[in-house]
Amino acid sequence: MTRQELRHKLQQVRRNLPAEQQLAAAFQVADKLEQRLESFVPQETTVAVYKSFAGELPTSPIIERLWQLGFKTVLPVLHPFAKGHLLFLSYTSKTPMTINKYGIEEPELNAQNVMPLSEVQVLLMPLVGFDHQGNRLGMGGGYYDRTLAQWHNGNRPNLSPIGLSYNEQQVESIPVESWDIPLPEIITPAKHWRF
Structure with a gap:
């Protein structure tokens, strides 16, 4: 199966999950994430999260939990000048939002709210699929691959x-390309994977 075929199949799988199952999964992931973040000092930690889209695991409960715990949050924004790259902007309940070209909600661009990746301690990323080696299949735009490259x-x-x-997004094997960077950790409702 090609990457595109696998991506399409897994996107269908997550879209077909009942809404109540999606929400329950988000709360289970929030619980596991809270345990994972116990070693971080909330007031000194910035977490990059994302607004869920197109059947992705709902992030609203996760964002609310991060706020309750006192973590600073940032959201990705499509970089206005560096094509294919992400910027991260501060995000609170009062942040003015807009919709990007993919239909994804993101903070309105404001240079004062830009947070350099060097000041982000935790990067939460959406997945279309993953395998038991931490290989990740995304939406295909390469935005997170370019962000991960700085870490890698x-x-x-x-x-x-x-x-x-x-x-349900775990598969036996993800076809890997040269630019793919495996993730060190993945959290699902059932398990916290460390690779």
Whole structure:
């Protein structure tokens, strides 16, 4: 099966999950994430999260939990000048939002709210699929691959990338390309994977 065929199949799988199962999964992932973040001091930690889209694991309960625990949060924004790259902007309940070209909600661009990746300690990432070696299949735009490359190349050694996923998105094997970077951790409702 090609990457595109697998991506399409797994997107269908997650879209077909009942809404109540999706929400329950999000709360289970939030619980596991809270345990994972116990070693971080909330007031000194910035967590990059994302607004869920197209059947992704709902992140609203996760964002609410991060806020309750006192973590600072940032959201990805499509970089206006560096095509294919992400910027991260501070995010609170009062942040003005807009919709990007993919239909994904993101903070309105404001240079004062930009948070350099060097100041982000935890990077939560969406997945379309993953395998038992931590290989990740995304939506295909390469945005997170480019962000992960900074961590993988040793430029952001203090960053902890963590994938968030439904149990149903695990597959036996993801076809890997040269630019793919396996994740060190993935959290599903059933398990916290460490690779």
